[in-house]
Amino acid sequence: MSESILKLQNATMQFGGVVALNDVSFEIKKQEILGLIGPNGAGKTTVFNVITGVYQVTKGDITFEGKSLKGRKRYKITRGGVARTFQNIRLWGDMTALENVITATDTHKRSGLISGLFGLPISRREEKRDKARAQELLDFIGIGEYADRLAKNLPYGVQRRLEIARALGTEPKLLLLDEPAAGFNPAEKVELAKTIRKIRDAGYTVLLIEHDMSLVMGVSDRVVVIDFGQKIADDLPAKVQNDKRVIEAYLGVPEDAS
Amino acid sequence: MFNLRDWGAGVWERSGRPVRVLIALGAIAAAASLPLLGGTFLNTPIADYGSVLVFPVAIFVIMALGLNIVIGKSGLLDLGYVAFFAIGAYTMGILGTKTGLNSWEILPIGIAMAMFAGLILGVPALRLRGDYLAIITLGFGEIVRITALNLNSIGGANGIVGIPTPPTIFGLEYTFDNHRLYFWTFLIIILLTIWMIRRLSVRRAGRAWESIRQDEDAAELMGVPTFRYKIWAFVLGASVGGAAGVLYASKTLFISPDNFTLQVSILILACVVFGGMGNIWGVVLGAIILGYLPDRIRFISDARLLVFGAVLVLMMNLRPDGLLPRKKREKALPEKGQS
Ligand SMILES: Nc1ncnc2c1ncn2[C@@H]1O[C@H](COP(=O)(O)OP(=O)(O)OP(=O)(O)O)[C@@H](O)[C@H]1O
Numbered sequence A: 001m002s003e004s005i006l007k008l009q010n011a012t013m014q015f016g017g018v019v020a021l022n023d024v025s026f027e028i029k030k031q032e033i034l035g036l037i038g039p040n041g042a043g044k045t046t047v048f049n050v051i052t053g054v055y056q057v058t059k060g061d062i063t064f065e066g067k068s069l070k071g072r073k074r075y076k077i078t079r080g081g082v083a084r085t086f087q088n089i090r091l092w093g094d095m096t097a098l099e100n101v102i103t104a105t106d107t108h109k110r111s112g113l114i115s116g117l118f119g120l121p122i123s124r125r126e127e128k129r130d131k132a133r134a135q136e137l138l139d140f141i142g143i144g145e146y147a148d149r150l151a152k153n154l155p156y157g158v159q160r161r162l163e164i165a166r167a168l169g170t171e172p173k174l175l176l177l178d179e180p181a182a183g184f185n186p187a188e189k190v191e192l193a194k195t196i197r198k199i200r201d202a203g204y205t206v207l208l209i210e211h212d213m214s215l216v217m218g219v220s221d222r223v224v225v226i227d228f229g230q231k232i233a234d235d236l237p238a239k240v241q242n243d244k245r246v247i248e249a250y251l252g253v254p255e256d257a258s
Numbered sequence B: 001m002f003n004l005r006d007w008g009a010g011v012w013e014r015s016g017r018p019v020r021v022l023i024a025l026g027a028i029a030a031a032a033s034l035p036l037l038g039g040t041f042l043n044t045p046i047a048d049y050g051s052v053l054v055f056p057v058a059i060f061v062i063m064a065l066g067l068n069i070v071i072g073k074s075g076l077l078d079l080g081y082v083a084f085f086a087i088g089a090y091t092m093g094i095l096g097t098k099t100g101l102n103s104w105e106i107l108p109i110g111i112a113m114a115m116f117a118g119l120i121l122g123v124p125a126l127r128l129r130g131d132y133l134a135i136i137t138l139g140f141g142e143i144v145r146i147t148a149l150n151l152n153s154i155g156g157a158n159g160i161v162g163i164p165t166p167p168t169i170f171g172l173e174y175t176f177d178n179h180r181l182y183f184w185t186f187l188i189i190i191l192l193t194i195w196m197i198r199r200l201s202v203r204r205a206g207r208a209w210e211s212i213r214q215d216e217d218a219a220e221l222m223g224v225p226t227f228r229y230k231i232w233a234f235v236l237g238a239s240v241g242g243a244a245g246v247l248y249a250s251k252t253l254f255i256s257p258d259n260f261t262l263q264v265s266i267l268i269l270a271c272v273v274f275g276g277m278g279n280i281w282g283v284v285l286g287a288i289i290l291g292y293l294p295d296r297i298r299f300i301s302d303a304r305l306l307v308f309g310a311v312l313v314l315m316m317n318l319r320p321d322g323l324l325p326r327k328k329r330e331k332a333l334p335e336k337g338q339s
């Protein structure tokens, strides 16, 4: 656990007058679980947005496996190995859970429209392979039994998990999870922590945004804290918890006091 | 409440292959026998029944199927679909009268021309979304018509006359009033189109379109090359429109810019919306009904646009997803665990 996979270098993101990220630098190492925390509106989701190409940083740079992501198309960033979930769930509601994941696995299909039209062997082979893979991922995340249900009809917690399975469907190296435990009860959170560790043990690198302190401190190898768009801490969970600036940043936000 | 779409889909899913083949053959036979029912209650008092089946009915069905790829499958609002129809028809008109090529030779050329036009329009237009796309495509439809109107070398306002009929095949002659032969020929094109769309819908392309329609940003972020798939939808839709144009010109043997007004785009859109956006069978049904009824019921013919407008408003309120809505149903949960 040494080599870094993703690097933010002096990343700054400005929306008109709002500076959502101000000169933020940190890196994620291979196979690490990195927690990203901060009060509401600190700029956590914005970090995901600039990594995945939703927004282009106004200053600074982001590199993935040594190559800059600047100007790269969003779907190419994903195909290059970075996948995310959404804080506000954005599944394709009228597709089944399985179809949601298969659509993501299409990312690395070689057969396209024409071979699909004529039912060429490569298309059929890939369909079969990816359908199996999608089911495997649903099982891995623990929602295999919901495969044939429409995403919009799934219970909330299952939808959150389906977001993770769908992101894994793109076969990423780096998985970005945006508050995957939002709205979960304590038992579900414990389950989720296990799942996240399982994901890491399967070889993925994880960047985790989470408000629940016990979850994020329990599961992360390292934690980055941002406040008002600035990085204020970057350390082991135990150290971060006792950091003076971090405690200050969180004062007055009662539900987040650990 | 009885749901025709779910009932139909249920029967289909429960059936084995032999039964499915039987159902399909039965449906094709029923469609093919339509021209033979001229003397029955189906007869149209306003225009010749056989000719109504060819145009508008069959042509509307083809165009609605094509537009459905664009708007129903991928959610791209194209208000200028008539442009591709016009390009196909004019390709037939020009090449048919000025070269020795026959309809079947011109068909692929007309399709290619329409696809090319779809590409030319799609590359800039598909960077825009929603209302902007609708306005650009609407403008494109008008530009094509007005260009034809002003180009005297292709007939200008007079259009093109004397387009040749398709050549005789198997001793069957495409005379102007051999409506049955035309209908059966067009039916084959319809079946091919349906085959193509069904094939595409279940694989990668179908899922990509579906994901784009439901949430384009999420699709892009999940690695779907959304722009490329939108172009494909546009170009494939255009190819079907172009084919319809070639066939149309081969049947009417006379075309003029008046045949390609905005109204045609709106009518085909109405067929799609009325029948059920995104559902092939709904779209076919919608096109059959809206193509046929005006010639069957004089009142509708007299006030065509008014009636269609009223129908659309009613549908939007009572049944916004159309007669046969797209699949929104879950498969009957299987007892077995996997695949
Ligand atoms: N597209 C945008 N345009 C303008 N301002 C934006 C935009 N996106 C984010 N912001 C602003 O950037 C700041 C950081 O937002 P962000 O969503 O990254 O916070 P967050 O840390 O994810 O918060 P939360 O915990 O509530 O999810 C906020 O002040 C927000 O209003």
Ligand SMILES: [Mg+2]
Binding pocket: A044, A045, A046, A087
């Ligand atoms: Mg956020």
